[in-house]
Amino acid sequence: MKAKSNLGIWMDHSIANLIDIDARKECGSIASNFTSDTKEDALNKSENLMHNKRQQMNEKFYDTIGAQILKYNHVLLFGPTNAKVELHNYLNKDSHFKNIKIDVVSSDNITDNEQVAFVKNHFAKV
Template identity: 75%
Template sequence: MKINSNLGIWMDHSTANLIDINSKHKDQSIVSQFTSETKEDALNRSESLMHNKRQQMQGKYYDKIGAQILKYKHVLLFGPTNAKVELHNYLNKDSHFKNIEIDMESSENITHNEQLAYVKNHFETV
């Protein structure tokens, strides 16, 4: 597997936009399967079911993001929610990620072009 150098990930609990500014490929998005409809449906049955379902689906979401992170040496996690912190904690439990440098920053809900600029700026100053 080819290891790339830098990846930026703008994320919240529902979507992760993966931005590799050196790639010729289109940026990729990963979407969580835990939607508001799923939450509502599970909550109608029981609160513990909703929490279990959320944990299970968030785990799958973080696994998909993690599979992409393994292809890089340096990753920036940024976004408006604590999803980036949850992902970082999730990855810290797995030794596969120990040699990957992971930065975290808070940002607002920003457009795709602003996300690109944010990632470019971050890796130019690191």
């Protein structure tokens, strides 16, 4: 079923930009529902509630990204925060992802064009 090979995902805790170089375009973005407003609402009730809500929403965010990753053989996770590492750890717990090569690389906040170039450059080296 896996027809596609390489996917780059620039991400932080609020958004993930999916970049498929073979498709020659950005595949779109996936936004987290855990916004600063959600955080503030939950924090006003209790810190524990806020942490639980963040964890649930991050898992939903990671599940949505994971559903896209399953379509590929090789994935690059990159971005400025530790969200990429959290996603990688989350995916490692699921056997569906065991045959997918996942690279995790730090990068700065970069423009959409720089993200595409970063992904092209990474997979050109591999």
